[in-house]
Structure formats: structure tokens, C-alpha cells
Amino acid sequence: MARIVNIAHTAFYMLAAYCFYTLLVKVGLGFLTSALIAVLGTVALSMLCYRLVIEPVREHEAAVLIATIALALIFQELMLLSFGGNYLGIPSTLEGAVRFLGVSIPYQRLLILVVAAAMLALVWFVLHRTRLGLAVRATANDLEVANLMGMNVHRVAMATVALSVALAAVAGVVVAPVFVVDPFMWLAPLVTMLAIVVLGGLGSMKGSLIGALVIGYVEAITVFAVPAGAYLKGAVALAIMVAVLLVRPEGLFGVAFEEER
Amino acid sequence: MIRSAILAGLFAFATAALAQGTIKIAILGPMAFVQGEHHWNGAEMARDEINKAGGVNVGGRRMQIELIRADTNEIQSVPDATNAVERVITRDKADYLIGGFRSEAVLAMQEVAMDYKKLFLGVGAAHSKLGANVESNYDRYKYWFRVSPTKDVDLARTLFAVMGSIGEQIRRDLKTEQPKVAILAEKAVWTEALVAAAQKTLPAMKMEVVGTWQPSAVATDVTAELSAMERAGAQIVFTMLSGPVGISVGRQMGERNMKAVAWGINVEGQKEEFWQAAAGKAQFVSTLDTYSEVEMTPKTVPFVRAYQARFKKYPTYTAATYDAIMTLKEVIEKAGSTDADKLVPLIEKGEFVGTGATATFDKRHDLVWAVGKTAGIAVQWQDGKKVPFWPPSVKGMQPFKMPKS
Numbered sequence: 001m002a003r004i005v006n007i008a009h010t011a012f013y014m015l016a017a018y019c020f021y022t023l024l025v026k027v028g029l030g031f032l033t034s035a036l037i038a039v040l041g042t043v044a045l046s047m048l049c050y051r052l053v054i055e056p057v058r059e060h061e062a063a064v065l066i067a068t069i070a071l072a073l074i075f076q077e078l079m080l081l082s083f084g085g086n087y088l089g090i091p092s093t094l095e096g097a098v099r100f101l102g103v104s105i106p107y108q109r110l111l112i113l114v115v116a117a118a119m120l121a122l123v124w125f126v127l128h129r130t131r132l133g134l135a136v137r138a139t140a141n142d143l144e145v146a147n148l149m150g151m152n153v154h155r156v157a158m159a160t161v162a163l164s165v166a167l168a169a170v171a172g173v174v175v176a177p178v179f180v181v182d183p184f185m186w187l188a189p190l191v192t193m194l195a196i197v198v199l200g201g202l203g204s205m206k207g208s209l210i211g212a213l214v215i216g217y218v219e220a221i222t223v224f225a226v227p228a229g230a231y232l233k234g235a236v237a238l239a240i241m242v243a244v245l246l247v248r249p250e251g252l253f254g255v256a257f258e259e260e261r
Numbered sequence: 262m263i264r265s266a267i268l269a270g271l272f273a274f275a276t277a278a279l280a281q282g283t284i285k286i287a288i289l290g291p292m293a294f295v296q297g298e299h300h301w302n303g304a305e306m307a308r309d310e311i312n313k314a315g316g317v318n319v320g321g322r323r324m325q326i327e328l329i330r331a332d333t334n335e336i337q338s339v340p341d342a343t344n345a346v347e348r349v350i351t352r353d354k355a356d357y358l359i360g361g362f363r364s365e366a367v368l369a370m371q372e373v374a375m376d377y378k379k380l381f382l383g384v385g386a387a388h389s390k391l392g393a394n395v396e397s398n399y400d401r402y403k404y405w406f407r408v409s410p411t412k413d414v415d416l417a418r419t420l421f422a423v424m425g426s427i428g429e430q431i432r433r434d435l436k437t438e439q440p441k442v443a444i445l446a447e448k449a450v451w452t453e454a455l456v457a458a459a460q461k462t463l464p465a466m467k468m469e470v471v472g473t474w475q476p477s478a479v480a481t482d483v484t485a486e487l488s489a490m491e492r493a494g495a496q497i498v499f500t501m502l503s504g505p506v507g508i509s510v511g512r513q514m515g516e517r518n519m520k521a522v523a524w525g526i527n528v529e530g531q532k533e534e535f536w537q538a539a540a541g542k543a544q545f546v547s548t549l550d551t552y553s554e555v556e557m558t559p560k561t562v563p564f565v566r567a568y569q570a571r572f573k574k575y576p577t578y579t580a581a582t583y584d585a586i587m588t589l590k591e592v593i594e595k596a597g598s599t600d601a602d603k604l605v606p607l608i609e610k611g612e613f614v615g616t617g618a619t620a621t622f623d624k625r626h627d628l629v630w631a632v633g634k635t636a637g638i639a640v641q642w643q644d645g646k647k648v649p650f651w652p653p654s655v656k657g658m659q660p661f662k663m664p665k666s
Contacts (some may be wrong), residue, residue, distance in 0.1 A: 080293050081293075084293055085293045085336065087529065087535050089538040092540060097518060104518060106517065109484075179509065180505050180508045188480075207312045219485065223476075223489060223571070227486070227489060228473045228474070228476065230485075231476050
């Protein structure tokens with residue numbers, strides 16, 4: 001919504017996962033404390049990165065793109081240097097599984113679902129029921145008018161980046177126990193995330209939610225329908241995204257932004 | 262002025278003398294990753310052992326082993342790997358090359374090594390093409406030997422041999438005539454021949470193949486694949502995995518309480534860190550392996566214990582750089598020369614008792630496959646420990662366990 005294409009977004013997700021791993025497994029803090037520190041620490045780092053790296057080049061979209069790619073790669077190499085290429089495991093926050101209609105669902109996955117729903121509700125509340133949300137939406141709608149109306153657009157952009165990185169960090173903390181933590185874990189969700197956002201339509205929460213469901217189901221159906229082509233699930237999802245964009249270039253629920261004056 | 266000239270001359274002489282006194286071996290591996298770490302550890306153990314005993318006897322002259330650590334970064338980049346080989350040959354003046362891991366990268370590294378006629382002892386890559394090159398163009402590729410593991414086709418022979426014994430156990434325990442097998446192979450060049458062989462051989466072994474699933478090697482979520490396998494009633498998940506997907510499979514099978522047992526190649530499952538990475542969920546995951554405290558050769562147990570004492574972990578198969586250096590030492594001493602052209606025929610004809618295998622080489626310079634000699638071992642994760650269970654003829658093997666139904 002800040003109209004910043006932040007390629008380092010999923011790199012912050014990776015950093016949160018590493019931070020959570022270190023605090024929980026290495027230092028021995030509890031789940032909640034580790035999660036809280038990991039999320040807050042990652043958000044603080046993202047704000048620093050915004051001030052030092054993104055803000056100075058914000059006017060130039062290509063420069064932002066390249067700067068955030070560089071940031072992500074720096075984070076990746078730093079993690080490789082610090083932790084090596086080893087794959088690290090984090091214990092589940094909730095152990096066990098429940099059987100539903102013959103399908104076994106681990107409690108950790110249900111926790112992810114609950115946290116995702118809570119985060120969606122929180123984001124909706126912030127965007128639609130707070131002054132900050134109003135400012136974020138106004139800035140997204142027309143940056144220059146928002147500026148002329150007296151809004152500190154830089155501060156709003158920084159708050160938007162912090163909010164979005166907080167979501168990535170929460171994802172890193174709750175999803176890491178299901179996957180493995182490694183320096184390259186940011187790459188796969190980056191492609192999926194971009195596909196979801198573009199498919200759903202830039203700036204649309206409803207679009208992102210429906211885009212995520214579409215991409216998720218397409219990936220699962222690909223595995224069931226073509227088991228030997230399971231590795232193609234990402235490609236099939238991206239192909240559907242391209243097909244949708246050919247018909248609706250703004251995505252399924254895209255918000256038409258005002259052209260820059 | 263004169264004193265400076267004399268000092269410079271002495272320095273040059275000393276440097277030349279020192280250079281003559283060492284055999285430079287480049288250890289090629291992805292050093293930021295476990296595979297490269299074990300490449301290096303195995304090589305260090307061999308170097309220290311040889312140098313401590315006085316070095317290599319080259320026609321009466323004692324030469325020390327000098328290792329060059331070459332990070333190929335091959336898991337991420339094949340060009341990085343070929344650049345590393347080029348660098349150690351041209352800049353570091355390596356005499357021999359040892360290591361490599363990812364087949365796609367080693368095929369490219371092999372080309373560079375052969376351009377320079379450097380003896381290259383492979384420790385890590387399984388693709389058949391590496392050996393087929395020797396057969397198709399001997400003069401160019403004769404400097405390549407595969408010390409570990411056996412080539413992919415022979416890995417398949419071991420897999421099916423173990424699969425046969427697991428199948429028998431399932432027939433007996435679950436009272437079923439035709440065990441159901443789901444093939445789960447990452448999409449990579451090294452699994453192609455294995456998947457084709459499994460699809461053909463398993464029905465001949467009176468096993469039903471319920472499907473073949475091929476996720477990406479870097480997939481982190483295999484929920485859909487495992488769900489489909491459960492629905493297909495799989496009792497054995499036949500794995501061919503070298504990437505992090507191996508951890509996801511182990512962990513997610515445990516989380517789902519799957520009744521099927523995983524057997525096959527799971528490179529991540531060979532590492533000591535696997536249990537932690539899978540958050541302790543990978544109970545009964547089994548994999549082909551090389552090292553355990555069993556008497557594969559008289560050298561295995563002492564090597565594994567020394568390795569554990571020094572590095573505080575079990576060796577993985579890339580630690581066979583130790584065997585590669587010991588093989589080099591043996592043939593150099595026999596030839597009384599470091600000339601690669603004189604060493605090649607000696608490696609071709611010799612039998613080398615290593616720490617993980619008793620090696621002889623065929624016309625492709627691949628290991629001659631034999632159970633109890635080069636076929637390796639099978640291990641299963643049981644309560645956080647890697648328990649060896651095959652071949653049963655080797656002393657120290659323990660029973661294979663099935664998840665409770």
C-alpha cells in the first residue's frame with residue numbers, strides 16, 4: 001500500500017525465523033518471549049533499513065527494487081555466514097494432530113490458520129478504523145494530494161513498511177516450526193507472495209486473501225492431479241496468474257491508483 | 262646490495278625447496294554446507310595422519326600433504342564451482358583434486374580438470390555420466406575416479422536390495438502379499454535413472470507402486486504429496502531426496518502420524534543434525550548411508566570414533582575424502598612418483614581398503630558394486646539415534662522397526 005515494491009519483504013520473514021530459532025532453541029527463552037522479541041526486533045530493523053536504504057531512493061521505483069534485492073541478498077549471506085548452510089528445525093508450538101474427514105491436520109497448522117485470520121482482522125481494523133489506516137489509504141490513493149493535505153508521507157510510508165514487515169515476521173515465527181530454517185527460505189515465498197498480490201490486485205486485502213486461496217488450491221490440485229509433476233506446482237500457479245492478468249491487468253480486485261501528476 | 266641479493270636468492274631457494282616438499286591437494290566442496298564441511302574434515306584427518314607419520318614416501322623422498330580449501334559453492338552456482346577448479350589449478354598449483362558433490366556441478370568441474378590432465382578423485386556425486394565419460398573417451402577422462410558413492414545405477418541396486426528385506430518384513434508384520442510403495446523423488450538429474458528403475462523393478466519384486474511424486478529439491482512443504490500418499494494407502498515411501506525436502510518429508514510424516522515407513526536416499530537424513538532439523542519428528546525414517554559404528558572394514562570403527570572425538574559429530578559420506586587421500590598416498594608410494602599418468606594404472610588395478618568401503622574400480626573408473634564392500638549400509642532413525650540395520654551380515658547391525666499401526 002505504500003507503493004514500495006519491497007523484495008526484501010520475505011527476507012525479513014527469514015530473519016524473524018532465525019531470530020526465533022536462536023532465542024527459543026539456543027538461548028532457551030519461552031515461545032511467547034522469543035516470538036515477541038523476534039517480531040519486534042525484525043520490525044525495528046526494517047524501520048532502520050527503510051530510513052537508510054529505501055527512503056533516499058524512494059522516488060525511483062527501479063532503484064527501490066534493486067536496493068531491496070541487495071538488502072535481501074545481504075541478509076541471506078549474513079545468515080549463511082553466521083549459521084552456515086545447515087537446515088535448522090524449530091519445535092512445534094503446539095504438538096499433536098487432529099483427524100478431520102480422514103485427513104490428519106497438525107495443531108501447528110491450525111495455529112497458523114488462526115494467527116493468519118487474526119492478523120487479517122487486525123490489518124483490516126488498522127486500515128479501516130484508525131487514523132493511521134486512513135493516512136495509509138490516503139497515501140496509497142494519491143501520494144501527492146496526501147502530502148499537500150499536510151500528511152507526513154515519509155512517516156506514513158515507514159509505518160506501512162513496519163506494519164507489513166510485522167506481518168512477515170509473525171509469519172516467520174508461526175510458519176518456521178512447520179518448515180526448516182535456512183538462508184534461502186525467503187526465495188520460494190517471495191515468488192508466491194508476488195503472485196498472490198498481483199493475482200488478487202495491488203492494494204486489495206480481499207484480493208490478496210482470494211489470490212492466496214486460488215494459488216494454494218492450484219498448487220495442491222496440481223500435486224494430486226499430476227503427482228510426477230509436483231515440482232511444477234509453482235509454475236502452474238504462476239501460469240494462472242499470467243492468464244488472469246491477460247484478462248484483467250489490474251488483478252482480480254485491483255485498486256486503480258491515480259496516475260502520478 | 263650484495264647482502265640483499267644473497268637473501269633474495271636464499272629465499273627463492275627455500276621457497277622452491279619447500280614447494281618440492283609438498284603435495285598439494287585441492288579439496289573441492291560447498292564449504293558453507295555440511296557436505297563441504299565433511300569433505301574438509303575427512304581430508305584434514307588424512308593429512309594430519311600422513312604428515313604426522315612423516316609424509317608420503319615418493320621414491321625415497323618424504324613429501325608433506327598440503328591441503329587447499331576450495332569453496333565451490335556448487336549447491337548455489339555451477340559457474341562458481343568451475344571457477345574454483347580453475348583457480349586451484351592455475352593459481353594455487355594444485356597437484357590433485359578431490360571432492361565435488363552436486364552432479365550437475367561435478368560434470369562441469371570434471372571438464373576443467375580433464376583439460377588440465379589433473380587427477381580428480383570424486384567424493385560426492387553419483388551421476389553415471391561421470392563414469393560413462395571415461396568409457397567413451399578414455400584418453401581425456403582417465404584422470405577421473407569415483408571414490409564415493411557408487412554410481413546412481415548401483416545406488417539403485419542397494420536400494421532395491423534393502424527394499425526387498427523391508428518388503429519381507431511388511432509382508433510378515435502387516436500380513437499383506439503386495440506392499441504398497443509411493444515413490445517420492447526430488448526433481449533432479451540424479452534421480453531420473455533411479456525413478457525409471459524403481460517404476461520397473463518394484464512390480465517385479467511383487468510390490469505395488471501407488472504413484473510417483475516429484476517435488477522440487479528445495480520444497481519446504483510436502484503436505485499435499487504426503488496427503489495423496491496416505492489416501493493411496495502407501496506402506497512404504499521410497500525416497501530419493503538430497504535437498505532440504507528430505508527434512509520436510511521426515512518431519513511432516515511424523516506430524517501426520519503416518520503409518521508408512523520412509524526408506525531410500527535421504528541425504529539430509531544421513532546427517533547428525535537431521536533429528537534436530539526435523540524437530541524430533543523423523544522417527545523411523547531410514548536412508549542409505551556410509552558410516553556407522555559397524556565393521557564394514559577394519560578401519561571403519563576406529564575412523565568413526567576418531568572423527569567423532571575430533572569434530573563431535575558422525576561423518577557423512579563426503580568424509581570419504583579421507584579414503585581418497587589414503588588411496589593417493591598408496592599409489593604415489595607404489596609408483597615412486599607424483600605423475601598422474603603413472604598413478605592412473607595403479608588405481609585401476611588396485612584394491613583399496615578404506616574406512617567406508619573396500620574399493621576396486623571398473624573400466625568406467627566407478628566403484629565395483631558389492632554388498633559388504635562398496636554398497637554402503639542402511640540406517641534408520643530410532644528415538645534420536647541413527648541405527649544401522651543392513652547388510653545383516655555385517656557385525657553390529659540392529660533390527661529395522663515399523664511405525665505402530
